[in-house]
Each structure stands twice: as structure tokens, then as C-alpha cells.
Amino acid sequence: MSVTARRLNKRGLRAFASYVDQLRDGSKLPAPVHLLTDDDYSEELEIPVSVGDDPFETRYDIGKHLVRAFRGKNMQPLLGDIGFWTWLALFWFDQLCPPAADGSRKPSKEYNYILSTNYNHRPRHAIRTTWLLVDRYGEDSLFLLSKKPNERGELIEQLAARQYFISCQGVIGAAAALYYDPDRATFKRGATSQKRKGNIRRLINFLQQLDLTYDLHSLSTHDVLGMLPDEYGAFLPAT
Amino acid sequence: MQISRTINHTGRRSIKRTEVEIELGDAGLGVPKFDANFRFETKKPIPADARLYIEAYHKNTSQRFDFGTAGAPVPPESTALTEIDLSGPTLFRVKVVDEEGHIGRLIASAEGLQAKGDDSEEDRRSLMRVRTTDLGSQTWKLEFDANLMPALCLNNRIPSAKEQLFQNPYFQGLVLPSVMREVLMFVFWNTGDEAVEDSWHKAWLDFANHLAPIDAPDPEETDPLQLLDWIDAAVAKFSEQWELCDLLLRKMEEE
Numbered sequence: 373m374s375v376t377a378r379r380l381n382k383r384g385l386r387a388f389a390s391y392v393d394q395l396r397d398g399s400k401l402p403a404p405v406h407l408l409t410d411d412d413y414s415e416e417l418e419i420p421v422s423v424g425d426d427p428f429e430t431r432y433d434i435g436k437h438l439v440r441a442f443r444g445k446n447m448q449p450l451l452g453d454i455g456f457w458t459w460l461a462l463f464w465f466d467q468l469c470p471p472a473a474d475g476s477r478k479p480s481k482e483y484n485y486i487l488s489t490n491y492n493h494r495p496r497h498a499i500r501t502t503w504l505l506v507d508r509y510g511e512d513s514l515f516l517l518s519k520k521p522n523e524r525g526e527l528i529e530q531l532a533a534r535q536y537f538i539s540c541q542g543v544i545g546a547a548a549a550l551y552y553d554p555d556r557a558t559f560k561r562g563a564t565s566q567k568r569k570g571n572i573r574r575l576i577n578f579l580q581q582l583d584l585t586y587d588l589h590s591l592s593t594h595d596v597l598g599m600l601p602d603e604y605g606a607f608l609p610a611t
Numbered sequence: 612m613q614i615s616r617t618i619n620h621t622g623r624r625s626i627k628r629t630e631v632e633i634e635l636g637d638a639g640l641g642v643p644k645f646d647a648n649f650r651f652e653t654k655k656p657i658p659a660d661a662r663l664y665i666e667a668y669h670k671n672t673s674q675r676f677d678f679g680t681a682g683a684p685v686p687p688e689s690t691a692l693t694e695i696d697l698s699g700p701t702l703f704r705v706k707v708v709d710e711e712g713h714i715g716r717l718i719a720s721a722e723g724l725q726a727k728g729d730d731s732e733e734d735r736r737s738l739m740r741v742r743t744t745d746l747g748s749q750t751w752k753l754e755f756d757a758n759l760m761p762a763l764c765l766n767n768r769i770p771s772a773k774e775q776l777f778q779n780p781y782f783q784g785l786v787l788p789s790v791m792r793e794v795l796m797f798v799f800w801n802t803g804d805e806a807v808e809d810s811w812h813k814a815w816l817d818f819a820n821h822l823a824p825i826d827a828p829d830p831e832e833t834d835p836l837q838l839l840d841w842i843d844a845a846v847a848k849f850s851e852q853w854e855l856c857d858l859l860l861r862k863m864e865e866e
Contacts, residue, residue, distance in 0.1 A: 451693075452693075489745070490696075491669075491670065491671060491672045491695075491696035492670060492671045492696075533671075534671075535671050535672060535673065536671075536673050539673070539675070585623065585716065585717055586715045586716055586717060587664065587706050587708040587715050587716075587717055588715075589664070589675060590662070590708050590710055590714065590715040591714070591715040592714075595714055595715055
């Protein structure tokens with residue numbers, strides 16, 4: 373079913389935040405979906421956006437869905453719209469934070485659902501960051517978003533904390549080439565293992581060093597891959 | 612051991628602060644924008660065809676602007692700072708990049724540039740910048756940056772917060788000693804090679820040394836107790852000099 377997206381107003385944001393809080397205290401209440409359409413808690417957008425409520429297999433699918441939904445629209449005014457991104461998180465809340473058989477849920481931190489005013493926490497938003505990555509990098513973002521909608525992986529945890537790296541096409545392209553396993557349709561085994569050479573943390577250390585002498589934005593995927601030390605050999609795609 | 616960003620095995624040229632002038636303006640709806648003027652010195656020439664970028668940043672957020680080539684800079688259509696966390700001072704990084712020969716290599720760069728007018732004369736003379744900002748439920752906090760004097764951020768929900776700090780004995784008595792202690796702790800844990808002649812670290816150390824009745828511990832000193840003793844002594848002397856407790860008590864009696 374297709375629904376026209378809205379934005380939560382201040383009351384709606386407070387009510388949703390309070391609900392997430394209650395879940396943490398053991399509440400088994402269902403998601404407050406009435407906030408999505410109740411004019412006391414949400415309002416219409418200036419830009420008409422339709423989204424569907426079909427189940428997604430992965431976060432990447434959420435991103436793809438939104439890329440399609442936003443196609444041809446000027447999303448600039450909505451980029452930082454807390455009410456809009458939070459509305460989407462509530463709309464898909466049962467997928468982002470599914471209830472167990474007894475109705476209980478294990479919510480992540482609030483900023484995973486409610487877009488934070490703190491810019492350090494913004495990249496943790498489950499929907500906005502997913503869309504940004506898929507919109508910008510397409511299938512190159514698969515290695516970060518191949519998990520179920522309710523799961524965040526170590527790879528995205530590591531990279532999302534470094535917003536600068538996430539904005540560099542060559543860096544993301546190289547990381548995708550290193551860590552995405554098309555056969556498993558997810559990241560390669562060992563990519564997050566701290567014991568394994570060439571793991572994601574080592575890559576971040578390497579990029580931090582490279583950033584001292586290179587402008588990472590100017591480097592292509594090929595450039596970054598060409599500069600990697602030998603320890604990444606096991607992850608490098610066969611040529 | 613401190614790790615500093617001073618590795619320069621590629622011969623990257625350092626762009627001086629006098630070579631770039633950045634001025635902040637208003638892009639509307641409370642969003643700032645900036646203008647940049649470049650006056651690259653000819654003593655160490657920069658290749659005219661090298662690409663020129665400015666990156667605005669604060670904490671974990673950054674936004675990049677393409678200014679064309681170093682020889683003929685052209686500002687981008689918009690320099691509105693729409694992706695920057697504006698809760699603190701926006702700093703600027705200038706990069707001159709080789710995109711012809713050794714692709715992506717930094718030919719010249721400058722870090723931590725501040726926009727003109729973003730540091731008032733008062734700021735330049737004082738040991739601390741004071742700002743009001745959205746701090747949620749926190750009343751105040753300190754912000755540190757290697758290139759800027761520490762900033763004491765006051766919650767902008769407090770009416771006339773800056774005036775309160777300068778005039779209200781409650782504010783002064785309860786906030787300032789903690790601020791001084793926190794800054795000195797930061798300086799000691801982070802000084803390393805940075806206590807150079809014109810750094811703010813040095814200015815704070817000189818200030819505290821002037822106050823403290825005991826000698827500052829050796830920078831190599833690793834005993835935290837010695838360090839804490841010295842900081843305590845400096846803070847006590849500061850509080851005494853400004854009669855922080857007496858003024859607070861007098862204010863209480865008046866009310």
C-alpha cells in the first residue's frame with residue numbers, strides 16, 4: 373500500500389521519543405502509528421512523496437525504495453528535516469525494531485529513529501543515512517547495507533562515524549571492492565575481524581594517514597586501491 | 612606519545628593565514644555563507660593549474676567547495692554552509708591539489724583557518740571565547756580546538772547568559788573555577804609539541820604560572836598528583852584574586 377509521507381511536528385516527535393523510551397523500560401505497546409496521520413502530531417509536506425509499506429529484506433532495499441520515491445523531486449529542503457526523517461522511521465518502525473513474540477522490542481539508541489540535532493549522531497539515523505548512501509553510491513553501498521532493516525553492521529558503524537570518508541567516492545568505491553562479496557550478497561568474511569589483516573579498522577587507519585598527504589575527494593576507486601599496502605591483498609578482488 | 616599532523620614527506624607547502632582571507636556573510640534563513648580571497652605568495656609559487664578547494668568544517672561535519680584553479684580561483688555558485696554543525700565555530704581548510712601529475716596529492720594546504728570577523732578584537736586579546744549556543748539541558752561546556760582559544764559555551768536558553776557570566780557572582784563563583792581547572796587539565800594532557808610561542812596552550816600556561824604560588828610541574832612529569840596540586844594552587848589563587856566566594860556570599864546575603 374502506498375502512503376503519502378508527512379512530517380512529525382514537535383508534539384509528534386516528543387510522543388515518538390517517549391514511546392521509544394517506554395520500550396527501553398520494557399513496555400510492549402505497539403508502535404504509535406496514529407501519529408503518522410493525526411494532524412495534532414504530524415503535518416503535510418510541501419513536496420508530495422509516496423512510500424510503500426511492503427517488507428524490506430535489507431537496508432539497501434529501503435534506500436532503493438526511497439531513491440525511487442524521491443526521483444525527480446528537489447529533496448534539498450527536506451535533507452535536514454527532522455520531522456520528515458523521523459516520520460519515515462516511525463512508518464517503518466516495525467521493520468526497524470520488530471516486536472518479539474511477546475510484544476517486547478529492543479530499540480537502538482533514539483537517534484537511530486529520531487534524526488538528531490547533534491551532527492555527530494546524524495549519520496546513525498536508520499533511514500536518512502541509508503538513503504544518502506544508496507542515492508550517492510548505488511550498489512557500491514551494498515557492503516554497508518546488506519543486513520536486515522533492524523540490524524546495523526560493524527562496517528557502517530565504523531564508516532558512519534567518519535563522515536568525511538563517507539563523502540569520498542573513491543574511498544567508498546575502494547571499500548566496496550575490498551569488502552563486498554557478491555556471492556554471499558553481503559560483506560566478506562573477516563572484513564570486521566580485528567584479528568584479520570586488512571580489516572575495516574585498519575583501512576580507516578590507513579585512510580587517516582593518506583589524508584595527510586592526499587586529497588581523498590580527488591582520488592578514484594582505482595587510485596585508492598592502487599595505494600593500499602600488501603595486507604589488503606586477501607580482500608582485493610581478483611584481476 | 613603524541614601523534615601530530617606534521618608529517619610532510621611529500622614536500623607539501625604550507626599556506627599561511629595571510630594568504631587566504633575568508634569572510635562570513637548571510638545566505639538567508641539563518642544559514643551563513645562565505646567569501647574567500649586568495650593572495651598566494653610568489654616566493655614559493657603554487658602551480659596555476661592546480662585545483663583549489665575549501666572545506667568548511669566543525670567537529671565531524673564538513674562541506675567542500677570547488678574554487679577552480681589556484682591560478683584563477685572562481686567561487687562556486689553557492690558557498691552556503693548548509694551541511695555544517697553550526698553549534699560551534701566553523702573553521703576552514705584550504706587544499707591545493709595536483710590533479711594532473713600525481714593525482715590527488717596535496718601541493719599546498721592550510722588547516723584551522725577562521726573567518727574574518729569571527730574572532731573579535733576582544734577574542735584575540737582574551738584567553739577564552741564566550742559563546743551562547745543550544746546545549747540542551749547542559750548549562751555550560753567547554754570546546755577545544757588545536758587552533759583556537761578554548762570556547763566557553765553557555766546555554767542560549769539562559770537569559771543574557773554572557774552578561775550573567777561577566778556580572779553575576781553565582782555564575783562566576785560556580786563556573787569559572789571549574790572552567791579554569793578543565794582548561795589546564797586539557798593543556799597538560801594535550802600540550803606535547805604544541806606549546807609553541809604563539810599557541811593558546813602557552814598563553815594559558817603563562818597565565819596559570821603567573822598565579823600559582825608553586826612551580827609548574829615539568830612537562831615530562833607523569834605523576835598526576837603533582838599536576839593536580841599545581842592546578843589546584845593556580846585555581847585557588849585565581850579564586851582568591853577575584854574574591855569569588857566572598858562575592859557570592861555577599862550576593863546571597865543581599866537576596
